[in-house]
Amino acid sequence: MAEDAFVSFRGVFAGYGGADVLKDVNCEVERGGVTTIVGPNGSGKSTLLKTVSGLLKPREGEIIFKGQNLVGKTPKEILKLGVVQVPQNHSLFREMTVQENVELGAFLVKDKKVVASRLNMIREMFPIVTERANDKAGSLSGGQQRLVEFARCLMLEPDLVVLDEPSMGLDPKTLKSMFATIKMMNNAGRTVLLVEQNARRALKMSHHGVVLENGKVRLSGTGSEVLNHPEIGALYLGGSIEETTAATVVPESPESESVE
Amino acid sequence: MNSTALLSAAKDGLLTGSVYALMATGLTLIFGVMDIINLAQGILVILAAYLSYALQIHWHIDLFVGLLITIPTMFVVGIVIERLFIGRLKGPEKTAMSILVTYAVSLLIEGALNMTFSVNDVQLQGWYVNRSFAIGSVHFGYIYMAGFVLAAVLLSSLYFMLYRTQFGVSVRASLADQTSAALVGIDVKRVSTICFGIGVAVTAAGGMIYGATNSFNASTSYDLISRLLTIIVLGGMGSLGGAMLAGVGMVFIGDMVGVIWSPVWSSMSYFIALTVVLLIRPQGLFGKQSARVA
Ligand SMILES: Nc1ncnc2c1ncn2[C@@H]1O[C@H](COP(=O)(O)OP(=O)(O)O)[C@@H](O)[C@H]1O
Ligand SMILES: [Mg+2]
Numbered sequence: 116m117a118e119d120a121f122v123s124f125r126g127v128f129a130g131y132g133g134a135d136v137l138k139d140v141n142c143e144v145e146r147g148g149v150t151t152i153v154g155p156n157g158s159g160k161s162t163l164l165k166t167v168s169g170l171l172k173p174r175e176g177e178i179i180f181k182g183q184n185l186v187g188k189t190p191k192e193i194l195k196l197g198v199v200q201v202p203q204n205h206s207l208f209r210e211m212t213v214q215e216n217v218e219l220g221a222f223l224v225k226d227k228k229v230v231a232s233r234l235n236m237i238r239e240m241f242p243i244v245t246e247r248a249n250d251k252a253g254s255l256s257g258g259q260q261r262l263v264e265f266a267r268c269l270m271l272e273p274d275l276v277v278l279d280e281p282s283m284g285l286d287p288k289t290l291k292s293m294f295a296t297i298k299m300m301n302n303a304g305r306t307v308l309l310v311e312q313n314a315r316r317a318l319k320m321s322h323h324g325v326v327l328e329n330g331k332v333r334l335s336g337t338g339s340e341v342l343n344h345p346e347i348g349a350l351y352l353g354g355s356i357e358e359t360t361a362a363t364v365v366p367e368s369p370e371s372e373s374v375e
Numbered sequence: 376m377n378s379t380a381l382l383s384a385a386k387d388g389l390l391t392g393s394v395y396a397l398m399a400t401g402l403t404l405i406f407g408v409m410d411i412i413n414l415a416q417g418i419l420v421i422l423a424a425y426l427s428y429a430l431q432i433h434w435h436i437d438l439f440v441g442l443l444i445t446i447p448t449m450f451v452v453g454i455v456i457e458r459l460f461i462g463r464l465k466g467p468e469k470t471a472m473s474i475l476v477t478y479a480v481s482l483l484i485e486g487a488l489n490m491t492f493s494v495n496d497v498q499l500q501g502w503y504v505n506r507s508f509a510i511g512s513v514h515f516g517y518i519y520m521a522g523f524v525l526a527a528v529l530l531s532s533l534y535f536m537l538y539r540t541q542f543g544v545s546v547r548a549s550l551a552d553q554t555s556a557a558l559v560g561i562d563v564k565r566v567s568t569i570c571f572g573i574g575v576a577v578t579a580a581g582g583m584i585y586g587a588t589n590s591f592n593a594s595t596s597y598d599l600i601s602r603l604l605t606i607i608v609l610g611g612m613g614s615l616g617g618a619m620l621a622g623v624g625m626v627f628i629g630d631m632v633g634v635i636w637s638p639v640w641s642s643m644s645y646f647i648a649l650t651v652v653l654l655i656r657p658q659g660l661f662g663k664q665s666a667r668v669a
Binding site for chain 1: 466544545547548551552554555557558559560561562
C-alpha cells in the first residue's frame with residue numbers, strides 16, 4: 116500500500132491557535148482511487164483538508180504529495196502541483212457569472228487558448244455551465260452551485276481533487292447526480308479525497324476509508340472494511356445513540372488500529 | 376428654497392462630493408478586500424496635501440504636475456504601512472485591531488506633520504485656485520471642476536482595472552471571499568498589499584484638491600476621517616459604487632440643509648442621514664453585510 120500512496124500524512128498536528136485539532140494524524144490516499152474520510156462533527160475532517168490545500172499550516176508533521184512536502188507551501192503553490200479543493204462552504208463568487216467563476220478555476224493558466232479549450236470540455240461534462248453561463252452564480256440553487264464548483268475545480272485538470280462534504284444540503288435527487296459526478300471525475304483519472312456525512316453511500320464507492328475521531332485516525336482500511344466494521348457502523352454510519360452507548364467501544368488505543 | 380440654491384447644491388455635490396468619493400473609495404476598497412478599517416486615511420489625505428505643499432514651496436512645482444510625484448509616493452507610503460503594521464494582523468479580531476493600529480499610525484503621522492510644518496493653517500496655491508466661471512447664476516470654480524475631472528478619471532481607471540484586467544479579477548474575487556480566492560490560486564496577501572497601496576494613493580489627488588479648496592493643518596484630518604467614514608458606512612462598507620453615491624449625496628444634503636435651515640446644521644445633517652439610513656438598512660445603501668465595526 117505504501118508504494119501506492121499518493122498523499123501521505125505523517126504525524127500531522129494542526130489547530131487554530133488554541134489546542135491542537137489534529138493530534139498526530141497518519142494516513143494515506145491511494146493513487147487513482149477515492150478515499151473517504153468519515154467521523155463525527157468537529158473531529159477535524161475539514162481541518163485536515165485545509166492542511167492539504169495550504170489554507171492551514173500544520174504545527175508539526177509532513178504531508179507528502181508527489182515526493183514534495185506540502186507543509187509550508189501556499190495555496191497557490193499547492194494548486195500548481197495539481198491539488199484542488201472544493202471547500203465545505205459554498206465558494207462561488209456570487210456576484211460573478213457562472214462562466215466567470217468557471218474561468219477563475221483556471222486563474223493560474225496564463226495561456227488563453229488552453230483556458231478556452233478546457234472550458235469547452237467542461238461545458239460538455241456540465242451542461243449547466245452553458246445553460247446558465249451569464250447568470251450570477253448567487254442565483255443558482257445549492258445543488259447547481261456545487262456542480263459549478265466541481266466544474267471550476269476541474270479547469271486546472273488536477274491530479275488530486277479534495278471535496279469537503281459536497282452533498283451538504285442537497286435534495287436526494289441532486290445527491291445522486293453529485294455522487295455520479297464524483298465517480299465520473301475519478302474514472303477520468305483524478306484521485307479523489309472526500310469528506311462525507313453520507314458515510315455509507317460514500318464508503319460504498321470508495322476504495323479506501325479513514326475514520327477520524329477527535330483529531331486522530333481511529334481506523335483505516337478499504338471502503339468495505341470500514342463500512343462493515345461493527346463499532347464504526349454503530350458509531351458513525353447511522354447507528355442510534357442508544358446502540359453506541361450500549362456497545363462497549365474499545366477504549367481509545369494510542370495506535371490507530373488497522374482492519375487489514 | 377429657490378432653484379439656484381438647488382442647482383448650486385447639486386453642483387457642489389457633484390464637484391466636491393466626487394473628490395470625497397475618491398478618497399472614500401480608497402477606504403472602502405481597503406475594507407472590502409482586507410477587512411481593515413484604515414483610520415489613518417484622513418491624516419494620509421493631509422500628508423498628501425503637505426507633500427503637494429512642499430513641492431510647491433521648495434521646487435515651485437504646479438499642483439497638478441506634482442501629482443506625478445505624489446501619487447506614486449503615496450502608493451509607496453501605503454505599501455510600507457501595510458507591510459509594517461497591517462499585514463501582521465490576523466484572526467477574528469483583525470478588524471477591531473486594525474482600528475487601533477491605524478489610529479496609532481495616524482497619531483504618528485500627525486505628530487510628524489506638526490513638527491515639520493507647524494500647526495499654522497496653510498492652503499495650496501495656483502493661478503486657478505480662486506478663479507471661476509458662471510453659467511447663469513451658478514458659479515463653477517476652476518479647481519472644483521478640475522477636482523471633479525481628476526476624480527472621474529481616477530475612479531474610471533479604477534473601474535477599468537477592476538473589470539477589465541486580470542488583476543482586477545483577483546481584486547474582485549478577494550473582495551468577495553478571501554478563502555475562495557486563495558483556493559483558485561489568487562495570492563490574496565499580494566492583492567491586499569497592492570490594494571492598500573492603491574487605497575492610499577488616491578489620497579494624493581484627494582489631498583491636493585482638498586488642500587487647494589480648504590486651509591488645513593494636521594488636525595484637519597479628524598474632520599476628514601469622520602466624513603470619509605460616514606460616506607463608506609452610508610454607501611455600504613466595501614461597496615465602491617455606494618461610496619461614490621454617498622460622497623456626492625453627503626455634500627448635496629449638507630449644502631441643501633445649509634441653504635434651507637442654517638449652515639450650522641449642514642455638517643450635522645450627514646450624521647442624521649447616516650443614522651436614518653442605518654436604522655432602515657444596517658448594511659448601508661449598497662452593503663452586503665452590516666458594517667463589522669467592532
Ligand atoms: N476557523 C476556526 N477557528 C477556530 N477553531 C476552528 C476553526 N474551524 C474549526 N475549528 C474547530 O476545530 C475543530 C474541528 O473542526 P472541523 O475540522 O471543521 O471538523 P469537521 O469538519 O470534522 O466537522 C472543531 O472543534 C472546531 O470548532
Ligand atoms: Mg467539516
